[in-house]
Structures are given as structure tokens and as C-alpha cells.
């Protein structure tokens with residue numbers, strides 16, 4: 001190791017080679033993401049992949065150490081990657097612009113030593129947790145508000161029985177996620193994400209706590225399992241908690257211990273794009289699917305009582321429930337996540353199966369199929 005790490009080398013347990021070997025995915029390059037990326041680069045992590053769909057606004061500059069005024073309007077992932085690269089040109093930094101759910105492949109997740117969740121809403125946290133827990137990739141989650149900073153580690157790779165992020169959440173959290181949607185998973189018109197009041201203080205604490213969870217997780221004397229550090233930045237009180245697994249968890253309780261992962265084209269053909277499961281098997285989709293609009297009571301539109309859709313429900317909002325013929329808001333959205341194999345083949349053959357992945361259970365193994373575009377790109 002070069003002189004760059006002289007002071008790290010003085011720490012008897014600091015394994016610079018191990019840190020160098022890490023390949024880290026950071027989801028969210030906002031206030032906490034900035035801090036985490038800065039810490040990872042300075043620690044000497046070998047590779048960092050940064051994903052964010054958002055652009056920099058002037059008010060981000062009060063707590064984003066990697067951004068300057070000249071960056072306003074740029075994509076957060078790209079600006080953060082450039083700044084990280086300036087901090088250490090030897091670090092391999094990659095920016096991915098877009099939503100991680102669409103842009104990050106199973107392969108990219110599986111080659112990550114750990115995923116940092118630095119996002120600002122529960123919907124995204126749920127999705128990151130779902131993928132990491134299914135694929136067995138260690139997850140570190142960081143969160144802030146104006147007063148508190150928290151960091152949690154879910155070592156899914158190192159401990160197959162680890163609790164997940166959803167195992168210990170209060171029901172109020174689900175209400176906040178539900179607030180984003182009208183009934184049935186159509187997006188609410190003009191829903192505005194709750195803005196989190198915060199400062200650079202909680203962001204830097206959370207970034208430091210999250211990064212130290214990573215660093216200290218390699219120590220031999222570290223306890224295993226999921227755990228949380230919670231800091232009150234006003235009183236300086238810190239609490240630690242071991243996070244137990246919840247057998248009724250809405251997320252990980254449905255994961256089978258035996259899981260296998262495949263890639264397949266999303267087009268549904270006469271033979272399904274994955275090893276032929278029995279026709280009465282149930283396929284569960286990763287995302288709610290709007291199957292059709294139904295107008296059972298509209299006399300004007302009785303000629304078209306059912307309009308097939310078969311697309312992500314998230315692509316539609318309440319305004320689409322308006323009947324395009326008579327203008328009455330009375331169309332019913334038929335939204336489903338489960339289909340039998342024979343139903344997919346008979347009703348939806350030739351169509352792309354929407355969503356990130358689908359799964360079914362075959363002989364006690366949960367078969368998770370990542371849905372790819374035609375070119376497997």
C-alpha cells in the first residue's frame with residue numbers, strides 16, 4: 001500500500017487490502033449518499049457504483065459535500081461520481097442515472113459487496129430491501145430527519161437468517177407508503193413527496209454511522225445479525241438494537257430458504273420463457289399489474305365494457321379511471337400480482353410480462369426469474 005494509507009496502516013485491525021477489494025452500490029446520492037460516498041472513497045474502497053434519478057437543486061447544497069453551485073441542474077449520480085473520482089482517481093466510480101429498480105440488474109446487485117440505501121422514502125427502501133433480501137446481498141440502510149440519524153445493517157449474505165428492513169417496522173410506516181397511492185396501486189394525481197427537514201449535521205452523522213457499520217462488520221469480534229444504531233443529535237444519546245427476524249414479516253416471511261435465480265426474456269410465448277412449470281402453478285409478479293379497465297355500469301360504453309391493458313399499475317393514475325367516452329369516473333382498475341401459468345399463456349401470450357421479476361415455487365424451491373428485454377441488456 002502507498003503512503004496514502006499511512007494512518008490507516010497504524011490501526012492494527014484495519015485491513016486496507018480488504019477495503020480495496022470492496023465493490024459498493026450506493027442507491028441515492030442526496031445528503032446521506034454524499035456523506036457515504038465521500039467516506040467510502042476516503043477509506044480506500046476499490047469500486048463504487050452510484051445510482052440516482054434526481055437532479056441537483058440549489059437547496060441541496062446546504063448538506064451535500066460533493067456538490068457545488070455549478071452542479072445545480074446536473075444529475076446527482078453523475079456529479080457525485082465526478083467529485084468522488086477527484087477525491088481518489090484510483091477508485092473505480094460509475095454513475096447510473098435512473099431509478100435503481102429499472103436500472104440495476106440482479107447481476108450488478110450480486111457483484112456488490114454491500115448495498116447502501118441512502119434514499120428519502122419508504123417505497124424505495126422497501127424495494128431495495130426486497131431485492132437485497134431475495135438475492136442475499138448485504139444491505140446498510142441510513143436515515144435522517146432534522147434531529148435523528150440512524151443506520152442499520154442487514155447482513156443477508158453473511159447470515160441467511162438475518163432480519164430484513166421490514167421485519168421491525170411499525171404499521172404507521174405502511175400508511176405513509178399507502179398515502180402515495182389511491183386504492184389499488186394507481187398513483188395519486190399530484191402526490192407530493194413529504195420533504196424531510198434536515199441539516200448537514202444529521203446527514204454527516206448518518207453517513208459516518210452507516211460507513212462504520214460496514215467497516216466494523218469485518219472485525220472478528222463483531223456480533224452477527226441485523227442491528228441498528230440510533231442517534232439523537234441534540235442530546236447526543238445513542239441507542240443500539242439487535243433487530244430480530246419477524247416470522248410474519250410482509251417481506252421476508254414469503255422468501256423460501258431454497259431459492260434459485262434465472263434470467264429470461266419478458267415476452268410471454270406459447271412456451272413460457274423459463275423452464276416449463278406446471279400450468280396450474282401460480283406466478284407472482286414483482287410489481288402490481290393493471291390487467292384491464294372495466295366499465296360494468298356505463299350505458300354509453302356498454303360496447304366496450306372491458307379494455308385490456310396488462311401494464312405496470314404504477315404507470316397509471318386516478319385520472320385514467322375516467323371513462324374516455326362518457327367522462328364519468330367509474331372505470332374499475334383490475335390490478336393483480338398473481339397469475340396461473342396457463343392464464344398467462346392463454347390470455348397474455350405475445351405480450352411482455354411487466355415488472356422487474358416474477359417468481360414461482362417449484363418442488364420446494366423458489367424460482368426467481370429476472371425479466372430481461374430481448375437483447376438481455
Ligand SMILES: [Zn+2]
Nearest residue numbers: 164167249252
Ligand atoms: Zn423481514
Ligand SMILES: [Zn+2]
Nearest residue numbers: 298301323326
Ligand atoms: Zn363511459
